[in-house]
Amino acid sequence: MKRHSIKIPAIGTYLPVDRQLNSKKAEKFGYDSNFLNNKLGFTSVALKGKEETTLDMCVKAFENLKQKIELNVKDIQLITVISQNPTVNIPHTSAMLHNILELDKNCMTFDISQGCSGFCHAIQIVHSLMESLGYNNALIFTCDTYRDIIDENDHNVSMIFGDGGAVTLLSRDINQGYSLVDATFGTALGSYDCLICDNGLLKMDGRRVFNYAAQEVPKSIQLILERNEMSKEDINLYLLHQGSKFIVDSLTKILGVSPHKTEFSSSKYGNTVSSSIPILLSNHLGNHAKTNVILSGFGVGFTWGTCLLKHIKNEEE
C-alpha cells in the first residue's frame, strides 16, 4: 500500500430532526403496512426547515465534521458541492461555502451536478485531482433538498425522499481511513427522463429506475471485482444507494451475497439522494471498519458509479 495515500478518515453528516411519518400517507395512497415496511422501507422521511437551503445544510454537516476530527481550514485545497438543488445557480454553492468557512485563497471551488450516484463520481473526481495537483486535503459536500421539489400528492415520490447532507474529508495527512482502489461509471441508453424535474416538480418512473438499477449495478460490481482479481466473498461490506428497501434487497439477491454484507439503514430518514452513501459510510469509519468495501450509487441520468475502497489502519510513517 502506497505511503501517504489519499484516505477518507472522517465524514460529517446532517439530518434535520423533523420527520414526516409515512403511515397516514400510505393509507391515503392505498398501500398496506407490508408495502410500507418491507418494500418501500421508509416509515418516515427527514424534513428540512422551509427556509433551510443546500448551503445551510452543508454548513451544518461541516460543523458535525469538526466535532469528529481536528481540522485546520487553511489546509483545505479543494471543496466541491454535489447537488442538483443548488442554493442559487450563480455562483456555485462551494464559492459561498468558501466564504462562510473562511477557506484559503488557494482553494479550488466548483460544484458537480449529479444525483444518487454523485458521491461515487465525486470520490473519483476529487481523488484524481488530488493526485494530479498534489493536493493534501479536500472536502466533498453532498446535499439535495428534494422536499422542495416534491408534490406531496404524487405517490411515486412523496414517501421516498428525505432531506440530508454530508461532508467527506479526503486527506493524505491522516494515517487511517478508506482509500479508493478502483471505480467504474456509466449511463443507460435513452434513460435521461426516468427522473426529471421540470417546472419545479420532480417526476420519477420508479419501474424504469428499478429496472436500470437491477440490470446495471450488479454488472458494474462484477466488473470491479474481476479487474481487481477479487471474488464477491472478498468484499466485507456493500454500501448500496438507499433507493428503497426493495431495491437494496433485490440487488443483494441478484449479487448473491449474504444480507449481512448489505444494509438498509435509512428507514427513519428516507432516500437522501447524493448523501445516502456518505451517511452510511460515516457509520463504518470506527475501529471495527471493514477492510474491503464496495460503494454503488445509481439514479438520476440514469447513471451509476461503483467504487472499491480499502481500509488502511495505522499506516506506518
Added chain:
Amino acid sequence: MKRHSIKIPAIGTYLPVDRQLNSKKAEKFGYDSNFLNNKLGFTSVALKGKEETTLDMCVKAFENLKQKIELNVKDIQLITVISQNPTVNIPHTSAMLHNILELDKNCMTFDISQGCSGFCHAIQIVHSLMESLGYNNALIFTCDTYRDIIDENDHNVSMIFGDGGAVTLLSRDINQGYSLVDATFGTALGSYDCLICDNGLLKMDGRRVFNYAAQEVPKSIQLILERNEMSKEDINLYLLHQGSKFIVDSLTKILGVSPHKTEFSSSKYGNTVSSSIPILLSNHLGNHAKTNVILSGFGVGFTWGTCLLKHIKNEEE
C-alpha cells in the same frame, strides 16, 4: 514528451447568428464611442433564440466538431457540461446529451457548475479522470445562456454578455494537439457575491470583478511559469478570458507581455462566459499552432484557473 499523451486536437463552436448592436444602448446609458470600442470592446453581442436552450447549443457545437474531425461516438468515454444555466436542474445536461448523441453505455456523465474559469477547471478535471481511469476520449461542453438572465436596462451587464457554446475533444488517439502541462486554481476571499444570480437576474459588481482579476490572474500565471522554470517570453500565446477589452488590455500591461501575445477577438459576439476561452483556442489549432500557450479564466466565485498547454505535432508512434 510522453507517447500517447492526452491532447486537444479539435474544438467545435457555436455562436448564434443573431446580434444585438450595442451602439444605441451605449447612447442610452450615456457612454461615448471611445468607451464602447476601446474599454468595453463589445460592439455587438450574440443572441440565441428565445426558446434555444443550453442543451440545443451544445448539440450545435457538437455538429460543428463533427465537421472538423472524424469521430466515432462509441469511443467517447466521458462527457461533461460546464454551465451555470442548465436546461433543467435534474437530470444534468450531459445525461440529456448522452441520449441525443447516442453515446455508449460505458460513458461517464456529470455536469460542472463553474463560470468564466470553468473551461480551465474542466480541462484539469477531465484530464485527471482520463489519466486515473485510462479513458482515451472525452468531450468538454461549455455553454452559458446569460441572455436569459439579463435585465436589458442594467448597464452593468446588458452590453457585455453574449450567448455561445463549445465542445472540446480530449483524446489519446490523435497525434497532434495541445497537451495539458500544469494548472493552478483559486478563490478570492469574501468574493462570492461579485457576480450573483438570484430571482432570475444577474447582478455584477464590475469594479470588484476587475480588481480581483487584476490582482490574482497575473500572480497565477507567474506561479505556473516559475514552477515550470519558464519565463514569460517562453510563452507564445496568452488566451485570457474575454471579460472586456479593458480587462484584457490591463492584464497584458500588468503581465508586461507584448500585445501581440494576447488577443481580444470577441468584439462582435461578447463575453460568452465558460465558452470564451475554447472559442479563442479553436482558432489556434491549425498548422501554425503556437508551442506554449497559457489559458487563464476568471470570474464567478470569484475564482480563477490558469493552464499551461504545450502543442505536440505529429507525435511518433
